[in-house]
Amino acid sequence: MSAPFVLTMDDKYVRPAAACIASIVRGTPDPEIIVISQGLSSRSKHALRAVGKRLQVPVDIREAAPHAQALPIFLHFSSAIYTRLQMPEILAEYNRAVYVDADAIAVRSLDPLRRLETDKPVAAVRDPFVPRCGQRWRNRVLTGVSPGSPYVNTGVMVMNLDEWRRLELGAKCIDFVVANHEDSDLILYPDQDAVNVVIGGMDGIELLDPRWNVPPMSDLWCTKGRLPTRHDLQVEEEAFVTHFLGRRKPWDADFPDGVNRSRFYELGTQGLEVIDALLPLDGPEVGQDL
């Protein structure tokens, strides 16, 4: 059985999520799409279903687990940080799932990801900027985590949900975040850090081909006033998934023009058209909840 593609979002991310969904549907035959709602308005849900209709793929919208709201909210994070960790329970009838960040765009078919059979709870790509745990947590000793072990970006993640449930990894990761939420050095990206410490620390992460999660290198360097290397440009060009991590997004006016931005608009166009018709940018419920 192949796995569903799962996105989580609030109202603010409906437009990029629609582009992401359109890009998946464009390249991958008969994908199963599940959206986990973080308090989506009924307008947003309606718009996402309309995107599915346009793409001729049903979009199954589920609610984030209710106890998410009772967990501590800290720094600039919303309860959304816990949603990925609750997926094994929200998707109780599935053995596996492919989680894709709403700020990602599929450049080619994601079929190999939904077919990936792994014994490990997680398969993900090493973070190109922070490839090792020793780099992420300098001078910290963490149980089971050696400085040389890989640090992964969880923006694209194949989840073996059976293993997550058997080993109670969602609860363990949430406990880790709750216990350490005041330690801003240990927890910078809460759910991603928890996956790397808790699941990485038990050798539970399989590394994927880096092409499955590629940041827009040239644009990120550009914003830092640095020129990308030829290698950066090549990696970017060959990406299977472009993941717009970082603060500046391709839908922002100041995002550099180039291959990455055009991928967002070209590969996501069918989703964007539906959203822009149903949720005009100056509408009352878009972009005002943060």
Ligand SMILES: [Mn+2]
């Ligand atoms: Mn992201």
